[in-house]
Amino acid sequence: MSTPLAYWVAVAAGAAITVALGLACRRRPGPWVRWAGRAIAATLAADAIVFVARPMVEGGWSVEDSLPLALCDVALVVAAAACWFPGQALLVELTYFWGLTGTLQAVLTPDLAVGFPHLEFFEFVVGHVGIVVAACYLVVGLRIVPRPGSVTRVFTITVAYAGFLGAFDWLTGANYMFLAAPPRSASLLSVLGPWPWYIVSASGVALVMLVLLDAPFRRSRRLEPPQGPERYGAALSPDVSPGRRTRPG
Template identity: 55%
Template structure:
């Protein structure tokens, strides 16, 4: 089996594992879901260590090729932290949008630097498939959701990383984030025009992909918002139409304040008939002064 045949077998295994992990997480307790997430974090952390130390050990490390400045390199670090601490919202948003808009493209059109069964092959496969798996697992298995403006600030962070990589490419003669030239293997960048047109085209594609990835969550937010507004209108209309409902709402509101239904925090106001202003007679009676007291 050639390198690409082994690679697609690994992709198929990763897809099956992703589905299984999501199903187990949704049907199990939060503790089980967290254990799966942290196991994924450990695997990706070990892969990242092997990826960064491998060139150092075998003497192939160069600042032009081995620094962790590629988008997938930075995403791998973010994913490890996010899978260990799933409540980190920005981490999930970066994992979700980078993983499915960027790394997934790298999975479909891989830039394999080594063949099976070289260590670099396994590192590439586990790192890229693991990032995509983490993005899907957090969103589907653990039901994480990006916030309203997440696509905007993820795009801004991406542009900031590209600016850092552009300086590194210029100073080191490197090609981080493929800003200097298109990668030798076929990829989406190959059809986006010559340099530097493909960079601007890639930014436009990223905006579209971010919007598409956010669409299910945007729709869910809209439906949830419409449901809340409809409930408020229904309750308000019923309260206006029915004095009994209004009285029940007032009793419920008073119980929220004092803990006792029908008792408000201001008993003198509650006891006055409607339309009557306060008078000295409305004041609560004073307790008798104990004998021998100075008051």
Template identity: 35%
Template structure:
């Protein structure tokens, strides 16, 4: 049973149970679909996940504007996790390996980090909490689905593509932040909640550190596939 507190408790019982549910879903659903060996089920589940991702982004935007009365310019789907959600939705619908190459690393390096250390103040069972973790969880589920069901695998070249896409996206977002007075991608200041960024240098130096951390994390998340490929060649 989840606790009912007035604040978000990082790595508290609610947070840990939520992450466990996400992990179970990311393992169970893709394995079920793969073992079903049905093209119809595979396509239907992929399409459903795509629709769910898009609907969640719409619901998240509406909830923040209509329920929490937050400024519209600060709630646009421009943060990395929202961009990743759109990429994963497109990847699932089109079965696009090219999009997977970027979405995989953005999800593992960004969405997973957001699940572990969310920029969140609202506790369970608030609507904000539910929409936040549901959306991020479905992004991770979509990536797991692509790996298990589509059998997509990232390569070393995928790392370069993901880094180039990230740099290009940041280049677009930076002037938008200046125009709107926003902080998308946390390019202007550190997030309010506890996160890895808290341990980095002050602005603007932490931005360069984030780029380096992204590159290192991308390599780390590629390593299991690289090692498996090397092992298969040697056997």
């Protein structure tokens, strides 16, 4: 099934929101920034609930397809928590790296079997595009810099989770994260070799992408002490001076 035009219109709208929100957070800081983050968090949380509830309501729930175990599903919950609690550095790092690697790849090569205006269409768009919006809001809008060692932390967590999920797929016959079989539609995995070798190739590609995403912050970390989540206070209040670190109450 070809990707409907409505999907790319929705993706374009999400990209416009991402750019506008990032610019607004930087140029017009204030208390509204906190509420923008909580609005993103609430939207992502609602999408996660719909993902779990929809198969139950429609009568199509199954262990193989309906559990929120794919990395994008986990990233959805992590991104919601990070936007609500931007002071939690690990949540921000996971949202940033997962959002701009796996989730962004899913946005560009969607495994979507339905079109507009099916509920699953909205669920997919809001969940995946929303994670990317959250990642950019936290790192670009709030200027929360990933800490030293973030690549190693995120890669280790990702590999450990993939190992757990691979065992789960083997025991249940599921295919979460496409660890048991390739996706139905074309994706980055399509050019990384046959199963199971694409899992190894994808791990290498993921590590390279994490390093590239971390690259813009290396110089700033050398020039000044790591500030991490403390910096978001400057975006929340226009009265905070650049040299003063303030956490919101």
